[in-house]
Amino acid sequence: MNRLLQYHRRLAVAGPNDLLDSSLFLLLLPFSLLYGVAGLVRGWCYDIGVFSSYRAPVPVVSVGNLAAGGTGKTPVVDWLIKEFIQQGKKPAVVSRGYGGSFVGSVGVVSEGYGLLLDATEAGDEPCLLAQRNPGAVVLIARKRADGVRFAIEKYAADVVILDDGFQHRAVRRDLDLVLLDAKRPVANGCPLPAGLLREFPAALKRADLLLLTRAERQSDFDFGRPVYCSRHQLADTAVALTGETIKFTQLKNMRLCAFAGIANPEGFFAGLRASGLTVERQLSLGDHCQFDSQMLQQIRAASSGCDALITTEKDAVKLRGDFFDLPCYQAPMDILIENESAFRTEVQRRLWSK
DSSP: OHHHHHHHHHHHHHOOOSHHHHHHHHHHHHHHHHHHHHHHHHHHHHHTTSSOOBOOSSOEEEEEESBSSOSOHHHHHHHHHHHHHHTTOOEEEEEOOTTOOOOSSEEEEESSSSBSSOHHHHOHHHHHHHHHOTTSEEEEESSHHHHHHHHHHHHOOSEEEEETOTTOTTBOOSEEEEEEETTSTTTTSOBTTTSSBSSOGGGGGGOSEEEEESOSSOOOOOOSSOEEEEEEEEOSEEEETTSOEEEHHHHTTSEEEEEEOSSOHHHHHHHHHHTTOEEEEEEEOOTTOOOOHHHHHHHHHHTTTOSEEEEEHHHHTTOOGGGOSSOEEEEOEEEEETTHHHHHHHHHHHHHOO
């Protein structure tokens, strides 16, 4: 299954490069057109008022993307939470809770005093955001409007962040921040399943700000919207599943087995190697994968002969220290935004200067 997903991702990003690729692409293309048109019709229904949108009494910022995963939203949401708390605000995050088992209308992942739901119930990203920001309220809600109302009425939130909210238009937002991977801003240009896009590229006209992630330089692509650049950077310190910390410089002397259940695991592995780590084995797992006994055994087998395991923070929230005989470290990821001061000023202007 993982190989099939990797094959689809390559086809969706780069497009076909042989006869088999071309045949499959042409087979999937009509379904992509239907998917894209359905998105256009849905958006048009919101535009003319057939579908209603909830207007919150406090500023709402949506962090989303055009592609299906892999742009690095979580570090950006984390950056916004920290910025708002530093400004004396009371932020709340409302997420879909993808991959979690919670079935109620609103789930409280954190009230700002520790986790109340684990990753199995809430999904990995909300739990990670709650762990990294102990003072923030983190909620999950299938209907985002329910979560936004709950955050305001129960916790007096004065700013709400919609995690992965670009396509969820049932809540109006004061700032639509859309992330694009600088290396493949619109992938092959097609919606799912022939491509990776959730909507046609024209949907970017709804965005207020665009943030290019993994940007080595300013893109020459004309998006028609204000564009900022950013890149992800591994932190200086890794954290073991058992809680101990270790400097990355100490990991450089170890033979590592890296595994990742995220949308773009290759980017994670490349970042480890760019930091000077010796990755002898690597396992690309399915996005938001669950670590059942079979998956854990696969990781144990792959790590034979290695000194330690290393994985992402998103995967680590679903793991325990006693799952492996070898030490297992998580590699925290930070976002570095070019012209950060100007970006911060623009966010504040759009949220509080209306």
